[in-house]
Amino acid sequence: MAGIKDLNILLSNIEPILDERDFVFCFFPSLDWEQISELTPIGIFHEKEGITLIIDQEDAVNRDIGYQSVYKLITLNVHSSLDAVGLTAAFSTKLAEKNISANVVAAYYHDHIFVPREKAEQALSAILELQK
Template sequence: MTGIKELQTLLANVDPVLDERSFVFCTFPDFNSNDICRLNPIGMFQEKEGVTLIITKQQAIDSHIDYESVYKLISLNVHSSLDAVGLTAAFSAKLAEKNISANVVAAYYHDHIFVPEEKAEQALMAICELQ
């Protein structure tokens, strides 16, 4: 199934959903595949400084892993193409208007936005304004 590329169609069907879980970003300077298997992260990225994992706050607490901030996840249920132009800019600009930071992960089917936990409801309403 091919994702949508047309910006107006994407915005009209953005359908944001707020995940109930709280997430944290944590880093591991030394790559350890056992950590990845044990923690089962929702996201992972290899940087030159180490591996960044996105895990639930509870996983971090249970595993005694340091983190700085706590985020909520808003997933856009519209099937956006990885080649679509302007969707990230549109919701990033809307969130910036409201002084809400956004950490974006584009996956194959959907875009996922991590926003500060305390601003999650405000962020959800802001994204809905795009429809």
């Protein structure tokens, strides 16, 4: 099924959902797929410097994996097209107005925004303002 491209439709149906879990971004200079699967990351990105995993903070603590900051995940529960124009700009601008950093992952069906744990409720409210 194709995602929505129209920015007005996307914004009016944005439906952000705040995940209750805490997430961290961890970096590994090298890692094999067996190690990765044991950590059950919700995000993986391979850069020239190594591999970044987004994992549950509890998993990082239990496995003594270092991290710098803790994030909450807000998922936009609208099926956005990967070709949609302006959605990321709209919510990132709104969050920037509130001095909230955003780490964005666009997946096939939804956009996922990682925000600092202590600003998660404020970020959720800010994104909901876009629906009005």
